[in-house]
Amino acid sequence: MPHAVLLLLLLGATLTVQAQVAVNYGNIGDYGEAVAEAALGGGHLIVEGLPAEFLEARARLSQDLLNKCSEAVFGFHDETKRTLALYAGEASQVPSCLHLTDLRPVDTLMREVAQSLAGLLDETIFRQNVDMAVTLEGGQQLQSLSEVISVDGGRHHLDHWNVYTIPNETTALRNYQDEQDEQVEMHADMGLFLILSLPPDDKSLYFEEGAVSIPDDGDALVVIFGEALRAWLAPGVHTVAARHRVIIPSSSESEPRVVFGRMMMAPPTALNAAGEAYQQFFMAPQAFQSRRILSQCAAGQVYCWLRCMTPPEGCPAENAVCWDFRKMDLCDMTPGKMQPNCALK
Numbered sequence: 001m002p003h004a005v006l007l008l009l010l011l012g013a014t015l016t017v018q019a020q021v022a023v024n025y026g027n028i029g030d031y032g033e034a035v036a037e038a039a040l041g042g043g044h045l046i047v048e049g050l051p052a053e054f055l056e057a058r059a060r061l062s063q064d065l066l067n068k069c070s071e072a073v074f075g076f077h078d079e080t081k082r083t084l085a086l087y088a089g090e091a092s093q094v095p096s097c098l099h100l101t102d103l104r105p106v107d108t109l110m111r112e113v114a115q116s117l118a119g120l121l122d123e124t125i126f127r128q129n130v131d132m133a134v135t136l137e138g139g140q141q142l143q144s145l146s147e148v149i150s151v152d153g154g155r156h157h158l159d160h161w162n163v164y165t166i167p168n169e170t171t172a173l174r175n176y177q178d179e180q181d182e183q184v185e186m187h188a189d190m191g192l193f194l195i196l197s198l199p200p201d202d203k204s205l206y207f208e209e210g211a212v213s214i215p216d217d218g219d220a221l222v223v224i225f226g227e228a229l230r231a232w233l234a235p236g237v238h239t240v241a242a243r244h245r246v247i248i249p250s251s252s253e254s255e256p257r258v259v260f261g262r263m264m265m266a267p268p269t270a271l272n273a274a275g276e277a278y279q280q281f282f283m284a285p286q287a288f289q290s291r292r293i294l295s296q297c298a299a300g301q302v303y304c305w306l307r308c309m310t311p312p313e314g315c316p317a318e319n320a321v322c323w324d325f326r327k328m329d330l331c332d333m334t335p336g337k338m339q340p341n342c343a344l345k
Helices: 004-012 025-030 032-040 052-067 100-123 145-154 176-182 227-233 278-283 286-294
Strands: 021-024 044-048 073-075 081-087 157-164 193-197 205-207 220-225 244-246 257-264 322-324 342-344
Touching: 021 025, 021 032, 025 044, 025 100, 032 044, 032 100, 032 220, 052 100, 052 157, 052 257, 100 145, 100 193, 100 220, 100 257, 145 227, 227 278
Parallel strands: 021 044
Antiparallel strands: 044 220, 073 081, 081 157, 157 257, 193 220, 193 257, 205 244, 322 342
16 A cells, blocks of 8 residues: 555645744844744744745755755655755855855845744743743853854754655555655654745645645745744743644655755753753654664665665765764764764765
8 A cells, every 4th residue: 555644644634724824034023923923823934025045046956956966865765855964054064066155045044034033032922931041061141042043153053955756666665664664753843943945836844734835936934933942942931843744745746845944953062941951852852763763774774863874875884984074073873962963974
């Protein structure tokens, strides 16, 4: 029964989200109440009115990812999903297939949106929350979301470009258990919030209340609030961590999809008001997942920081190592540590 789960979901969950909160990029500062409503209500919103420079750069990057990129790739073993993970602020980790001239306008807009949203939340729902104190490793005290995401020049976020392609005939013949293992279940992210840039006319992102519909010109970002905002940074404010999933289209007429995401995070060693380190909170649900994945890596793949990764072209699996490209050393696989810089080398 190939792709039974996908077909049922595609047929049974086609309702487009009706109560989607939307704000305009050009005057985002005027939307404090709307952003607060989204954070306390559905847990997600859309940012519209994006500049042409961003849309054009994103289109070029998407084409490069589809046609030129083969490095630093990991994902599902049937190749329906490939991911390039880029830790912010580390230019040495940007694959050579992506041009910095295109990455810069994308990075600039993401930073502006993140800072604007954080500022609006600080001015509204977090204004009087006394439990939001964050202590950095050196003892510095932070009192706002804006300060938390600005530490070290704002480099504590996780960027990822995902390339989803149409399942091929081999994929269609996979057994049901493999299909269950490969699909991402409905989940809430462990970051503070996630900013997603989806392809034009995309309808593959699902929240519990239905699918999100992206305009034909791609002029929209989707913002999804995460568990860290609700349970780590400000447990006294009842924000909603929106559960969501991406469904890979099974139609042979579907085009490959390129999704860019930026997850805003706190510094790994930052302590919240209760004394819990951010990396401890972020990694808490991953212990079981890492053990499960470790036992399920396909032939020719190697386990490396919560992923089954395919070694670089020309590198046999037995010669591949899990490498920290930020520290230029072997990846520290100690349980409970965040290592988004790690990939196979």
